[in-house]
Amino acid sequence: DKAQAAVWVDTLIRFRKAGYKPKRTVKMALTCGEETNGAFNGVEWLAANKREEQVPIPVALAIVCGILRGLEAAHRARSDLGEPLGIVHREVSPQNVLVGADGLARILDFGVAKARGNMRTTPHGEVKGKLAYIAPEQLSAKPTGKEADIYSAGVVLWELLAGRRLFSAASEAEAVAKVLSGSTELASRFRPELPHELDAIVSRALSKEPARRFVSAEEMALALERVASPASTSAVSAWVSKLAGETLEARERAFTEIERNAAGVELGAHDHTASPVAGRIASRPRATTMI
Numbered sequence: 384d385k386a387q388a389a390v391w392v393d394t395l396i397r398f399r400k401a402g403y404k405p406k407r408t409v410k411m412a413l414t415c416g417e418e419t420n421g422a423f424n425g426v427e428w429l430a431a432n433k434r435e436e437q438v439p440i441p442v443a444l445a446i447v448c449g450i451l452r453g454l455e456a457a458h459r460a461r462s463d464l465g466e467p468l469g470i471v472h473r474e475v476s477p478q479n480v481l482v483g484a485d486g487l488a489r490i491l492d493f494g495v496a497k498a499r500g501n502m503r504t505t506p507h508g509e510v511k512g513k514l515a516y517i518a519p520e521q522l523s524a525k526p527t528g529k530e531a532d533i534y535s536a537g538v539v540l541w542e543l544l545a546g547r548r549l550f551s552a553a554s555e556a557e558a559v560a561k562v563l564s565g566s567t568e569l570a571s572r573f574r575p576e577l578p579h580e581l582d583a584i585v586s587r588a589l590s591k592e593p594a595r596r597f598v599s600a601e602e603m604a605l606a607l608e609r610v611a612s613p614a615s616t617s618a619v620s621a622w623v624s625k626l627a628g629e630t631l632e633a634r635e636r637a638f639t640e641i642e643r644n645a646a647g648v649e650l651g652a653h654d655h656t657a658s659p660v661a662g663r664i665a666s667r668p669r670a671t672t673m674i
Contacts, residue, residue, distance in 0.1 A: 437574065440581075441614035442622050443543035448613050449488030450480055450536050451604040457493065458529045458600060471527055475535035476516040477542070484623055484631055486616030514558040515550040519591050522559055530593035533600055537588025540607075544577060544585070545570040565591030580610045 438446075457470045472479075472493055479492045514522070516538045518531035541549045549567060552558035567589050571577040584606050590596050597603040607613070614622070624631070 437546045438543050439614065439622065440544065440577070441612060442619055443540065444607050444611060445486075445613035445616075445619050446480065446482060446488040446543065447536060447540045448604045448607055449482075450475065450490050450539065451533075451600040451607075453488075453490035454529070454532050454536065454600040455604070457490075458532070469528075471529055472532045472535075473521065473527065474513065474516070475532050475539065476513040477539060478513065480539070482619065482623055484620060486614075486618070486620035486623070488619075514555055514562065515548065515552070517562065518593070519563050519565060520593055522562055528593065529600070530596050533588055533596050533603055534590075534593075536600065536603070537585055537596075541567070541570050541585050541589065544581070545573040547573060578610060581607075584610065 454472060454475070457472060460468045460470050462468055470493070472490065474492065475490065479490060481489045481491050483489065516535045518527065518534035521527045521531050538549050550558055550561045552561055567586070569582045570585055571579070571582050584603065588596055588603060597606065
């Protein structure tokens with residue numbers, strides 16, 4: 384809508400002033416708006432429900448390895464003094480995974496992440512995140528570490544492989560009960576061609592006890608790569624184009640138009656002879672946004 388477009392224009396102007404030209408992956412993020420069913424959000428449901436086909440195993444592995452490598456980078460982040468920040472995402476879910484047209488998967492939205500030294504408590508013990516992807520210890524309000532992110536990545540992997548929700552429930556209470564039970568079926572029950580070694584990796588990631596999970600996100604990624612070769616970025620890119628090529632092209636055109644308007648705003652800020660359209664855009668109240 385017009386308000387969101389104004390946000391995008393303002394963001395692009397700030398990018399340009401900083402000497403940065405948004406790349407295609409940033410363009411996709413900016414043009415997604417409130418949608419949650421694009422190629423970059425809920426990818427497993429796009430494939431399983433909209434196209435009635437399962438995500439190819441190599442593609443699923445490539446996506447999850449990308450998620451894990453992003454988490455590993457966050458988990459290993461250090462301060463300017465070289466001290467570990469202890470960052471934990473706490474909300475790894477399909478809605479926070481962006482699969483770019485370049486074939487790369489990225490973990491997004493660290494808005495509920497906790498870092499050592501900034502361990503705030505949500506009001507009244509409120510649990511943030513999507514219940515079906517939250518680790519049992521987090522739901523139980525116990526200390527939460529990087530193992531919780533590994534658990535959540537395990538849920539995403541299970542669903543990509545099985546083509547269905549792991550903890551399907553009619554209510555939040557039911558979802559919590561299922562997660563806390565620690566009982567899960569093997570993904571191979573719904574996809575017999577999955578190797579048993581892959582089942583074992585998923586089961587380890589979904590262990591109810593954090594100490595039984597992988598020591599790090601990187602360790603889990605390496606374990607997946609030993610079992611089967613993840614798809615190349617070009618193969619994932621082709622898969623994304625097959626599923627959502629038309630949608631992405633439409634968004635690219637929309638973004639190009641927004642860029643053109645943003646350039647007009649810049650011109651209008653320095654040239655009083657700029658077009659009336661640029662003037663109207665420039666006169667809109669600027670909204671703040673975070674990238």
